Amino acid sequence: MLEVFVFSTLNGLVTGLLLFMLASGLTLIFSMMGVLNFAHASFYMLGAYFAYSISLKLGFWAGLLLAPLLVGTFGALVERYALRRVHAHGHVAELVFTFGLAFLIEEAVQFFWGADTKNYQSPDLLDFPLFTLFGQEFSAYRGFMITISVGIFLALYYVLTRSRIGIIIQAAITHPHTVANLGHNVPLIFMAVFGVGTALAGVAGVIAGPVLTTFPGMAVVLGSIVFVIVVIGGLGSLGGAFVASLMIGLLQSYAIASNLGMPDLLNLLGLEFSRDHPLNDLWTLTLPQIAPVLPFLLLVLVLIFRPTGLAGKREE
Amino acid sequence: MSILSLHNVSKSFGKTEIIRGVNLDIQAGERHAIIGPNGAGKSTLFHLISGKYQLSSGRITFRDREIQNLPPYEIARLGLARSFQVTNIFPRLSVFENVRCGMLWKQGLGYSFRHLLGSQTELNVRAMQLLEEINLADRADFPAGELAYAQQRALELGVAIASGADLIMLDEPVAGMSLSEAEAAVSLIRKITEGKTLVMVEHDMNIVFGVADRISVLVYGEIIASGSPQAVRANPKVQEAYLGEAALAEAGGNDA
Amino acid sequence: MGRFAAWVGYLIVLLGLPQLFDSVLAITILNQMAIAIVFALSYNMLLGQGGMLSFGHAVYFGLGGFMAVHALIMIEFETVYFSITLIPLVGGLIGLMAAIFIGSFSTHKAGTVFAMISLGIGELVAASSLIFVSFFGGEAGVSADRTFGPPFFGIEFFQDVEIYYLSAGWVFVSTVFMYLFTQTPAGRMANAVRDNPERAEFIGYSARRVRFISFCTSGFFAGVAGGLFALNYEFITEENLNAVTSGRVLLMAYIGGLGYFIGPIIGAVLLTLMNSLLSNYTELWMLYLGIMFVLTVLFLPRGFAGFIMMHQTAWLRGKLSSLIRPYLITGIPAIMFSGSILAAIEMLHHNGEPFGFLFLTLDSGSMLHWLGLTTVGAASYFACRRSIGQLKAAWEEANRVGDATEGGPG
Numbered sequence: 001m002l003e004v005f006v007f008s009t010l011n012g013l014v015t016g017l018l019l020f021m022l023a024s025g026l027t028l029i030f031s032m033m034g035v036l037n038f039a040h041a042s043f044y045m046l047g048a049y050f051a052y053s054i055s056l057k058l059g060f061w062a063g064l065l066l067a068p069l070l071v072g073t074f075g076a077l078v079e080r081y082a083l084r085r086v087h088a089h090g091h092v093a094e095l096v097f098t099f100g101l102a103f104l105i106e107e108a109v110q111f112f113w114g115a116d117t118k119n120y121q122s123p124d125l126l127d128f129p130l131f132t133l134f135g136q137e138f139s140a141y142r143g144f145m146i147t148i149s150v151g152i153f154l155a156l157y158y159v160l161t162r163s164r165i166g167i168i169i170q171a172a173i174t175h176p177h178t179v180a181n182l183g184h185n186v187p188l189i190f191m192a193v194f195g196v197g198t199a200l201a202g203v204a205g206v207i208a209g210p211v212l213t214t215f216p217g218m219a220v221v222l223g224s225i226v227f228v229i230v231v232i233g234g235l236g237s238l239g240g241a242f243v244a245s246l247m248i249g250l251l252q253s254y255a256i257a258s259n260l261g262m263p264d265l266l267n268l269l270g271l272e273f274s275r276d277h278p279l280n281d282l283w284t285l286t287l288p289q290i291a292p293v294l295p296f297l298l299l300v301l302v303l304i305f306r307p308t309g310l311a312g313k314r315e316e
Numbered sequence: 317m318s319i320l321s322l323h324n325v326s327k328s329f330g331k332t333e334i335i336r337g338v339n340l341d342i343q344a345g346e347r348h349a350i351i352g353p354n355g356a357g358k359s360t361l362f363h364l365i366s367g368k369y370q371l372s373s374g375r376i377t378f379r380d381r382e383i384q385n386l387p388p389y390e391i392a393r394l395g396l397a398r399s400f401q402v403t404n405i406f407p408r409l410s411v412f413e414n415v416r417c418g419m420l421w422k423q424g425l426g427y428s429f430r431h432l433l434g435s436q437t438e439l440n441v442r443a444m445q446l447l448e449e450i451n452l453a454d455r456a457d458f459p460a461g462e463l464a465y466a467q468q469r470a471l472e473l474g475v476a477i478a479s480g481a482d483l484i485m486l487d488e489p490v491a492g493m494s495l496s497e498a499e500a501a502v503s504l505i506r507k508i509t510e511g512k513t514l515v516m517v518e519h520d521m522n523i524v525f526g527v528a529d530r531i532s533v534l535v536y537g538e539i540i541a542s543g544s545p546q547a548v549r550a551n552p553k554v555q556e557a558y559l560g561e562a563a564l565a566e567a568g569g570n571d572a
Numbered sequence: 573m574g575r576f577a578a579w580v581g582y583l584i585v586l587l588g589l590p591q592l593f594d595s596v597l598a599i600t601i602l603n604q605m606a607i608a609i610v611f612a613l614s615y616n617m618l619l620g621q622g623g624m625l626s627f628g629h630a631v632y633f634g635l636g637g638f639m640a641v642h643a644l645i646m647i648e649f650e651t652v653y654f655s656i657t658l659i660p661l662v663g664g665l666i667g668l669m670a671a672i673f674i675g676s677f678s679t680h681k682a683g684t685v686f687a688m689i690s691l692g693i694g695e696l697v698a699a700s701s702l703i704f705v706s707f708f709g710g711e712a713g714v715s716a717d718r719t720f721g722p723p724f725f726g727i728e729f730f731q732d733v734e735i736y737y738l739s740a741g742w743v744f745v746s747t748v749f750m751y752l753f754t755q756t757p758a759g760r761m762a763n764a765v766r767d768n769p770e771r772a773e774f775i776g777y778s779a780r781r782v783r784f785i786s787f788c789t790s791g792f793f794a795g796v797a798g799g800l801f802a803l804n805y806e807f808i809t810e811e812n813l814n815a816v817t818s819g820r821v822l823l824m825a826y827i828g829g830l831g832y833f834i835g836p837i838i839g840a841v842l843l844t845l846m847n848s849l850l851s852n853y854t855e856l857w858m859l860y861l862g863i864m865f866v867l868t869v870l871f872l873p874r875g876f877a878g879f880i881m882m883h884q885t886a887w888l889r890g891k892l893s894s895l896i897r898p899y900l901i902t903g904i905p906a907i908m909f910s911g912s913i914l915a916a917i918e919m920l921h922h923n924g925e926p927f928g929f930l931f932l933t934l935d936s937g938s939m940l941h942w943l944g945l946t947t948v949g950a951a952s953y954f955a956c957r958r959s960i961g962q963l964k965a966a967w968e969e970a971n972r973v974g975d976a977t978e979g980g981p982g
Contacts, residue, residue, distance in 0.1 A: 398774060
């Protein structure tokens with residue numbers, strides 16, 4: 001029991017931190033430009049694929065370094081030449097554009113790399129168990145994932161709150177006109193933030209690719225969940241996104257690991273239904289079955305009762 | 317007879333008190349101007365009356381009915397209409413439809429999906445008549461968002477009075493207009509608020525003294541004077557709040 | 573009068589098309605178009621007219637469709653017995669009920685919150701459909717047979733073309749009602765709330781209630797489309813409820829043009845054609861669809877309908893003919909340029925093996941082909957660049973407002 005708990009906590013942590021890497025970039029972009037980047041998970045996917053191709057020739061570590069740069073550059077270009085254009089047409093047009101972009105990137109990935117799953121390998125250097133607890137191993141690679149995630153967040157936090165450029169960015173988020181009047185190149189800042197945000201997604205892809213499998217559907221799997229996190233955490237709140245990411249990562253991890261379900265609840269209430277009961281599917285429902293949709297259930301509930309999210313600042 | 321009364325109305329945003337214990341009586345049929353320096357809270361007062369903001373404390377009665385904290389659409393249905401300082405029309409609808417939409421509720425059409433607007437002759441005729449009154453009849457089919465600024469302000473006015481409300485509240489109706497445009501707008505306002513009660517926020521003292529029957533002066537969220545134009549003009553507290561009439565001649569400006 | 577003629581024309585086209593295109597494939601495509609038209613029009617009630625971006629509209633389509641299939645099964649086993657011509661109504665009612673329930677909590681706000689709720693609901697319903705296997709049939713879906721109902725004036729609906737005429741009837745009636753809705757107070761206020769929800773409240777309307785009405789009506793017609801789907805395919809799966817289907821109807825409405833009633837019809841027709849015809853010629857049609865969508869959002873934000881309507885001023889002033897030549901000298905190079913890009917993409921895709929591209933056979937191994945392609949591409953690009961100035965000038969000339977805008981009231 002304890003072993004299951006410890007490992008699902010660790011796994012939930014890995015997932016949660018990964019999700020936060022995606023959610024933080026999305027939150028920054030949303031705070032700055034008011035647009036929920038539907039294609040954010042697509043940049044995550046590009047990160048994985050770029051890193052995969054690079055790792056074939058130059059190894060994993062080169063991929064870790066170069067792929068996010070490529071993704072970030074691509075992201076900056078998208079902002080500069082496409083998103084900015086669409087911005088003038090309003091939020092709905094922006095959402096629709098990023099939706100179309102996600103679709104296009106998924107098709108383009110299949111065009112360039114094919115529709116099969118790629119054998120993107122984690123580096124040999126990290127191919128050992130970090131520790132063994134209760135007879136189960138926790139791989140060093142996962143430990144590495146946690147370390148990288150935390151390291152990036154600390155760097156992000158430091159840059160945003162301590163450095164000059166970070167202060168300017170924070171100001172530009174809430175008062176772009178004032179910042180422009182002070183002589184800062186706000187369009188450039190927007191482009192840079194979009195680039196960094198997508199690069200963050202790219203990093204997530206680079207490190208998640210070997211573990212979560214690299215295939216053209218990987219953006220879809222995570223994409224919706226990241227939205228849920230950003231919305232639940234509160235559109236525009238990094239802290240909220242952090243809490244929500246960990247919450248969802250852990251929640252899903254526990255749900256999948258546990259074997260609880262409706263049968264247990266019915267047992268508790270002393271009820272029993274025959275297998276022919278029309279609602280039999282409901283009475284045999286288990287937590288692992290609904291684990292993938294728990295985030296969406298949470299999303300709908302939060303949006304109904306607290307439309308600004310748990311820690312929301314910026315309201316649409 | 318008092319048509320609109322504010323009893324000790326206060327509004328705070330967080331710790332900041334914007335409106336502090338305002339008492340005001342608007343008489344039916346009068347033209348009442350609310351003036352005051354920038355930041356006094358004039359627009360906030362309008363928002364409180366029309367239902368956009370909730371009161372922190374106090375009561376507002378419209379025709380002896382308490383309306384504080386009612387949603388805007390219920391207040392509007394009771395016969396209170398307002399215009400906005402920043403033009404707030406329906407940009408993608410035509411000019412004609414903007415005005416017609418304003419008339420729908422009063423006409424009793426509600427949320428109906430069974431009446432075809434094309435065949436509501438009486439409604440359409442009345443909408444056209446209103447357009448004639450605000451001199452936008454020749455622009456009837458233009459998308460409202462494409463009108464020139466002064467015409468949009470006229471449309472703003474039109475939408476406000478379309479509902480046939482008895483109490484019209486205008487928030488800086490001539491903001492941003494040239495002198496001739498403003499003069500034209502004022503005579504329009506006088507014409508279409510004939511027989512109704514008008515409450516107007518305004519900065520231009522010429523207009524205020526030319527139009528208003530009574531004036532109330534709002535400074536730092538409090539009414540410091542209220543009465544006939546002559547009385548207010550002579551009031552030492554008012555003179556102190558304004559550094560002479562020259563400063564009042566600035567048009568526009570933002571309110572909290 | 574012109575309006576009436578348009579409706580008559582619409583009816584004639586709907587009824588006449590199968591006479592013109594009577595192959596089995598054509599009838600299949602026409603049936604698909606019919607379903608798509610109703611679905612896309614229902615979606616536009618939300619987005620184009622109401623300003624509500626939904627990522628989960630397939631829920632109403634799918635639920636309506638599933639109920640319709642079950643109704644067909646019930647007719648077959650005589651649990652109930654009514655003409656299958658009413659099946660789309662069954663779908664519509666289920667769509668309406670679902671919309672009433674879901675709309676009760678999701679129409680408080682429009683914008684991003686609404687979009688996110690619709691996304692969440694869409695995912696929940698799609699996931700539930702895989703869990704509740706007894707109703708939704710799990711991964712295999714549910715199938716039925718439409719030929720067990722009472723004959724309709726002797727027709728037993730064994731043939732697809734008979735289903736087409738039934739669908740065409742429903743399409744016509746649905747289009748009429750959805751159009752009429754836009755002319756009612758509820759429909760007009762939906763536009764007003766889209767433009768300025770705050771002001772709508774100040775003229776006496778609850779923005780929430782207006783949105784709710786649009787939402788429910790839209791759900792009803794989506795359900796009707798689902799019913800048509802059930803009749804046509806006699807089969808439905810989780811796929812018809814999920815995000816992919818929701819995305820597809822968004823594409824249809826957007827590409828066709830949100831701001832015009834006829835836009836979604838154009839989008840539905842276009843996308844159905846791409847889906848069925850283009851997919852026979854190239855494996856990459858989805859990629860092209862994606863490219864087309866992104867380009868439309870970037871450069872033609874009003875969609876194809878918008879593009880057509882852009883010419884209204886010029887047409888009203890009789891200046892349309894002056895645009896023909898500039899369009900030709902810019903358009904033809906543009907088409908050739910796009911063609912060369914497409915050919916290049918196809919060449920990359922068919923690595924090494926020759927394939928047919930329009931009337932040519934291309935081979936990516938051949939240097940000559942690549943050279944030819946680059947030449948054609950570059951030449952057409954520059955030709956297009958040169959001509960675009962003329963097109964712009966002609967456009968401005970045709971659209972120039974003659975009288976100066978007057979200023980001020982009175």
